[in-house]
Amino acid sequence: MIGSMIVDILGYALIGLGIFFWFWGTSHLVGRRSVLFKLHSLSISDTLGSMAIIAGLLLKLPREWPLLLLAILSLAMWNTMLGYVLAYCSTTYDSTTYNPTTGANRE
Amino acid sequence: MSEYLNENVVIFLMIAALLIPIYEACRDVNVWQKMLALASVASKVSILILVVSVLRDDWMIGVVGVLILSVGNAGLMLLAHILKRVNEA
Numbered sequence: 001m002i003g004s005m006i007v008d009i010l011g012y013a014l015i016g017l018g019i020f021f022w023f024w025g026t027s028h029l030v031g032r033r034s035v036l037f038k039l040h041s042l043s044i045s046d047t048l049g050s051m052a053i054i055a056g057l058l059l060k061l062p063r064e065w066p067l068l069l070l071a072i073l074s075l076a077m078w079n080t081m082l083g084y085v086l087a088y089c090s091t092t093y094d095s096t097t098y099n100p101t102t103g104a105n106r107e
Numbered sequence: 108m109s110e111y112l113n114e115n116v117v118i119f120l121m122i123a124a125l126l127i128p129i130y131e132a133c134r135d136v137n138v139w140q141k142m143l144a145l146a147s148v149a150s151k152v153s154i155l156i157l158v159v160s161v162l163r164d165d166w167m168i169g170v171v172g173v174l175i176l177s178v179g180n181a182g183l184m185l186l187a188h189i190l191k192r193v194n195e196a
Contacts, residue, residue, distance in 0.1 A: 053158065
């Protein structure tokens with residue numbers, strides 16, 4: 001009885017932590033910062049927050065663990081990859097002056 | 108009774124968090140900022156689908172959420188590459 005109550009509380013705590021992460025990261029979206037700054041906070045909050053929410057759901061409903069585990073894995077893989085792809089595509093550089101070792105444009 | 112209250116609060120808070128990127132996507136004119144907001148909407152909605160499926164104890168809705176999570180980002184990556192090419196041309 002007490003064990004199930006603790007698991008229930010832990011599940012809601014994880015979901016609450018995830019929702020807090022969501023609000024924290026998304027609040028940076030409304031502002032006049034650069035795309036990369038927003039992308040950084042957004043990918044942290046969306047990946048980690050969503051993983052915390054799914055972990056909370058996993059505690060609430062352990063019967064469907066394959067589905068939720070697949071959700072966590074695809075979230076960790078694809079959201080990270082999308083962050084890299086968006087950062088790569090949104091920064092423009094001139095290929096004639098680009099220095100690949102420093103990652104900056106030469107004068 | 109309190110169980111239902113907790114679940115409704117969770118859903119309500121998640122929808123409130125979802126409204127921020129939707130507002131940003133409508134407002135911003137820069138295409139990359141807009142894309143960032145829409146990517147955030149996509150992942151948030153799929154997590155919302157998963158939460159609803161677990162709370163309703165419905166496996167079929169959950170499969171839809173996991174499908175969006177596992178293949179939904181591919182379209183956004185492709186779109187980002189197309190936009191980069193269009194900007195370079």
